[in-house]
Amino acid sequence: MTCLETVVIALGGNAILRRGTKGTPREQWETVKAAAREIARIASNGSRVVVTHGNGPQVGYLLEAFESLPRDKPRQSLDLAVAMTQGWLGFLIAHSIEREAETLGVEAKTAVIVTRVMVSRRDPSFENPSKYIGSYYTEEEAKRLEEQYGWVMKRDPRGMYRRVVPSPTPLRILEADRIKQLVENNYIVVAVGGGGIPVDEDLQPVEAVIDKDLASSLLARSINADRFIILTDVKGVAVNYGKPDEEWLTTVTVSQLEEYYAQGHFPPGSMGPKVKAAIDFVKETGGTASIGDLQEAYRVYRRESGTHIIPDKP
Numbered sequence: 001m002t003c004l005e006t007v008v009i010a011l012g013g014n015a016i017l018r019r020g021t022k023g024t025p026r027e028q029w030e031t032v033k034a035a036a037r038e039i040a041r042i043a044s045n046g047s048r049v050v051v052t053h054g055n056g057p058q059v060g061y062l063l064e065a066f067e068s069l070p071r072d073k074p075r076q077s078l079d080l081a082v083a084m085t086q087g088w089l090g091f092l093i094a095h096s097i098e099r100e101a102e103t104l105g106v107e108a109k110t111a112v113i114v115t116r117v118m119v120s121r122r123d124p125s126f127e128n129p130s131k132y133i134g135s136y137y138t139e140e141e142a143k144r145l146e147e148q149y150g151w152v153m154k155r156d157p158r159g160m161y162r163r164v165v166p167s168p169t170p171l172r173i174l175e176a177d178r179i180k181q182l183v184e185n186n187y188i189v190v191a192v193g194g195g196g197i198p199v200d201e202d203l204q205p206v207e208a209v210i211d212k213d214l215a216s217s218l219l220a221r222s223i224n225a226d227r228f229i230i231l232t233d234v235k236g237v238a239v240n241y242g243k244p245d246e247e248w249l250t251t252v253t254v255s256q257l258e259e260y261y262a263q264g265h266f267p268p269g270s271m272g273p274k275v276k277a278a279i280d281f282v283k284e285t286g287g288t289a290s291i292g293d294l295q296e297a298y299r300v301y302r303r304e305s306g307t308h309i310i311p312d313k314p
Contacts, residue, residue: 008220011053012232036096038297044106052216055085055194060134079205086193111187116174117196123168131167136160157270166208170215176222217277228281231294236307249307254282
């Protein structure tokens with residue numbers, strides 16, 4: 001019997017909402033369709049696929065919508081907003097994959113799993129919120145929102161201001177066994193949306209947003225995936241990014257990438273979590289990880305584009 005390769009693919013926020021768009025339903029469908037086409041090509045190549053995704057813009061949108069309600073209407077909590085986005089985006093992604101697979105002449109069975117992820121309430125992120133969610137604002141707008149809603153706003157790596165919330169380290173994927181079972185039955189599974197719904201050790205919901213890439217890496221390790229692919233809006237990983245001696249990495253050993261990481265080449269608010277997620281996966285499993293441009297997802301999968309992190313030689 002042929003042993004099929006299992007690939008976990010983490011979609012960046014640009015898979016659902018491109019920067020500069022308003023996020024209308026039509027815009028979302030059009031953007032997701034492009035990502036789904038790439039995933040369908042990968043699945044049609046014979047790989048078993050699990051898709052994860054971010055939710056920063058969407059969860060921020062919901063929280064802003066909650067705040068705009070009349071005062072006598074209850075505000076929903078952040079954990080519930082994360083759960084809502086799992087259904088919202090899971091539907092978009094799964095439905096689009098099935099449609100795109102049909103155009104390729106192949107059948108695709110999809111399943112969307114509302115996923116909980118265990119975190120610790122003692123995580124230091126609760127004292128120092130760092131996870132960007134929601135829309136982009138000017139400094140003046142950010143100050144107004146801080147005063148109006150009590151939000152914490154920070155300048156993001158692109159120079160605009162966004163709301164930040166706690167982002168605790170993921171410890172365990174509660175639905176990992178069910179996800180693995182579905183994958184083994186040849187379902188394309190959409191899971192760990194938005195990093196998962198955070199719950200504590202007593203399974204009580206926690207108001208936070210878990211980093212999608214770190215949670216995706218944990219899922220990939222938990223289900224014994226062979227490969228882990230992170231798709232974003234840049235062509236790969238670079239050291240000295242934006243400087244005259246900028247160097248884009250193509251194939252790099254996990255030890256070398258870990259050294260670059262320790263030297264501070266990858267900012268915490270952008271490439272840092274992606275690199276950390278890739279390092280964790282390769283070190284624990286001995287598999288390979290890739291980071292590349294969503295628009296070239298199939299070429300990243302084929303190792304023709306992007307950055308590929310490989311185990312150290314024995």
